[in-house]
Amino acid sequence: MKKRSGELKVLVIEDNPGDFILIEDYLSEEHNALELQRAETFKSAKSLLKVPSNFDTILLDLSLPDINDTEILVKEILALSYGAPVIVLTGYTNKEYGVKTLSWGVSDYLLKDEISASNLSKSIHYSMERKKVQRQLYESEEKYRTLFDFSPLPMWVLDRHSLEFLSVNQAAIELYGYSREEFMEMTVRDLWAEDPDRIEKTVEENFHDFFTVKVKHHTKSGQGIYIDVQSNPIQFGGRQARVTLAHNITERLKAEERLKHSQQRFKALVQDGSDLISILDENFNYIYVSPSAKNILGVNPERIEGRNVFDFIHREDRERIENKIQYLGKKKAYQLPSYRYRDGNGGWRWLETIISDLRDDPAVNGLVANSRDITKFKVQEKQLRESLERYDIVAKATSDLISDYNIKNDVFQYSNAIYDTFGYTKDKIETSKQWWQDKIHPDDKERVIEASRGIHERGQKLLNIEYRFKCANGNYKYILDRSYVITDANDQPSRIIGSMQDITERRKYINAIERSNERLREIAWTQYHVVRAPLARIMGLIELLKNQRNNLDNIEEIIDNILNSSEELDKVIRKIANKTEEEF
Amino acid sequence: MLEVIIVDDDQIVVFIQKKMITNFEIASHPISFNLAQAALEHIIKDRQSDLEKDYLILLDINMPHMDGWDFLDCLESHEKKSNYHVIMVTSSIDRKDKEKAKKYSTVRYFIEKPISAQDCEKIKEISEISHFFERV
Structure with a gap:
């Protein structure tokens, strides 16, 4: 027989020297590198085995002088064998007895009379192989058990028919709050929070197969959690079972929900907002245009996307905008001066835009332009400007003194007529109401102040009054003051716009006429008597x-x-006629 | 008895008034003066006689020297002035004159020249002197 390679380390527990020599011979026949150790008694065997010495095999004679109970002998040797196979050698012919030792855990059972070099060697090697496979199997099971028990993912094993828990891992215990003992009294149905029919159906349809299902579970404290279940059919302790991975996706769902809301909010802002939001590349080509373009410009965003911004900006406004955006990159955001933009109908809209440079932001990778339609405002502004210009022209064209009195600030503003008509140079004018009042003729002052009380105290809107106003040279001019009151939002007088017309010439005529009338009345009276x-x-x-x-x-x-008398009358009348001619 | 005295600087006016006074039988022989002063002197002198008399005086306002108002002032100082019954006769009745006349207790009536028949009838009806014209 061919010699087996590799060193073989064997402990032989044998009191009989003849038997030992025989075994040594048999083994030497088969092995080159053989290391044999002999223990003659149970006691010496135990002391040898207490020191770890990595025996490949232990050969054990059951009839030792210091022990009678073979069961104790076998079990103690097995306990000290450190995984090495134990082969029992005996002279007994009782096979049943041999089988019994096998059930205690020995690897093989040989009758001394039947031992040969080959069957001893074969037995040793078979035992060693079997032990090795056993150990691997054990280690493998151990590995998988560890994987199951210490997995951070909650896992359990269910009976495939009854869905009773057969095993649960630590993570599941922590997630659900039930103890292992409590789990063992439960079925997985006790965890289901909703849709039991749907889950039941999925389980039934995939009785022999892998399946995944998203479910809502209750923890022991009643909290709802969302679980992504992956379940595989297995054999567990001889039962049809399934092993289930419970992936807690509650946080992920919440995050997804938040993201969805955030996206909806963004969408609402961009799509339905009154602002036009667009994203531009570095060359000011549109990458994205918000749907609000349809409302604001009356054009579909797709028709703008890809085109250059400047294609739409009014020729006269381009330069201003170009001047502004050349500094792009130096500032994160800036406001562009208002400009005209061609809308979908070929008309012009006034836009006001804020550009934000988000080229560094991978989510945007461009310039964000936020534009607001200010056409209405522009039109109003234009009207206001025209109205102000008209006011200026009127103020210049008229010789009337136009005054604007701000009641709250007690500030008068006068048109240039304050110089042209009354001779006050700028350095002589004061803006207070007091200054104006001081210029009123003392005889008129009381009356004018009383009349202006009508504005402040009685809600009068118009004031028409004549009085004398002092010029810079100390003379008085007759003026007709027509004032109009502007009220604020609370209907309180805020400003008084006045037009002071120089009526001195007219007043002089009127005075002359009044004097003349008086004289005429006197003449008429005397003539009447005559x-x-x-x-x-x-x-x-x-x-x-x-x-x-x-x-x-x-x-x-x-x-x-x-x-x-008639002649006298005639004379009188002629005299009157002559006198009248003289007077005028 | 009632003596009628006409005071006016205009001769024709005096003529007209005399005629009217006699025609309407207010007095048969009215006395006339061109100057107020003269009329006043006549009255003062006349009153020195013991004869109890009432005077109906047709008085012009605008006269040279003493005018009608001066004349009235003098009468006002007289005793028994209730015997004077003055009729103011002017070419035009001024409201101011009428007001002024109210201050004099002797003024009974206003006539705007020329004196008319109606005025004469009115004179007769003046309550203070109407008893002189009652028909017996």
Whole structure:
């Protein structure tokens, strides 16, 4: 027989020297590198085995002088064997007895009478191989048990039919809060929080197969958790079972939910916002245009995307914008001056844009332009400017003094007529109300102040009043002051716009006319008396005539008197006519 | 008895008034003066006689020297001034004159020249002197 290679280290526990020599011979036949150690008693065997010496095999004679109980002998030697196979050698022919030792854990059983070099060697090697395989199997099981027990993923094993828990790992215990003992009294159904029919169906349909399912479970404390289940059919202790991995995805779902909300919010802002948001590349080509383009510009975003921004900007405004954006990269964000932008209908919209440089942000990788439609505002601004220009022109064109009094700040502003009409140079003008009041003629002051009270105290909107206003040279000018009150949001007077018209010339005429009228009245009164006297006489004489028709004595006299009086009247009237001509 | 005195610087006016006074039988022989001063002197002198008399005076306002108002002032100082019944006769009745006249207790009536028949009838109805014209 061919010699076996490799060193073989064997402990032979044998009291009989003949038997030992025989065994040594047999083994030497088969092995070159053989290291044999002999223990003659149980006691010496035990002391040898207490020192770790890595025997490949232990050959044990059951009839030793210091021990009678073979069961104790076998079990103690096995316990000290450190995994080395133990082969029992005996003279007994009782096979049953041999089988019994096998059940205690020995690797083989040989009858001394039947031992040969080859079957001893074969037995040793078979035992060693079997032991090796056993150890590997054990180690492998141990490995898998460790994987199961200490996996950070919750896992359990269920009976495939009843869904009872057969085993649970530490992570599952921690996740669900049940103790191992509690789990062993439960089925997995006790964990289900919703949809039991759906899960039941999935389990049933995949009785022999792998399946995954997303479920909601309750922990012992009643908290809902979302679990991604992966389940495989296995044999477990001879039972049809399945091993289940429970992946807790509650946090992930929450994060996904938050992300979804955040995306919805973003979408709402970008799509439905009143601002036009776009992303541009470095050359100002559109990469993205928000759907609000449709509302603001009346054009689909797809029609703009890919095109250059400057294609849409009014020719006259391009330079201003170009000047501004050449400094791109030096500042993170800046506001562009307002510009005109061609809309979908070929009209122009005024836009105001803030550019943010997000080229460094991988999520954007471009310039973000946030534009607002300010067309309405621009139109209003233009109207306001025109209105102000009109006001300026009117103020310049009229010789009236235009005043603007801010009530709250007590500040008067005067148009240039303050110099042209009243002679006040800029350094002489003060802005207070007091200054203005001091310029009013003392005889008019009380009346003007009383009238202006109508504005402040009685809600009067218009004031029309004449008074004398002092010029820089100390003379007074007659003015017609027409004031209009502007009220604030609370309907309180905030400003008074006044137009002071120089009516001195007119006033002079009126005064002259009034004087002239007075004189005329006096003249008329005197003339009336002068005329009335002869006329009264004539009337009296005629009355007499009427009553004296029968008394002819006096008629001659009466008629003479009438004649005289008429001539006198005629003279008077001629005189008046002449005098009137002289007067005018 | 009632004596009628006409005071006016205008001769024709005096003529007209005399005629009217007699025609309407207010007095048969009215006395007339061109100057107020003269009329006043006549009255003062006349009152020295024991005769109890009432005076109906047709008085012009605008006269040279003493005008009608001066005349009235003098009468006001007289005793028994209730015997004077003055009729103001002017070429035009001024509201101011009428007001002024109210201060004089002797003024009974206003006439705007020329004196009319109606004025004469009115004179007769003046309550203070109407008893002189009652028909017996």
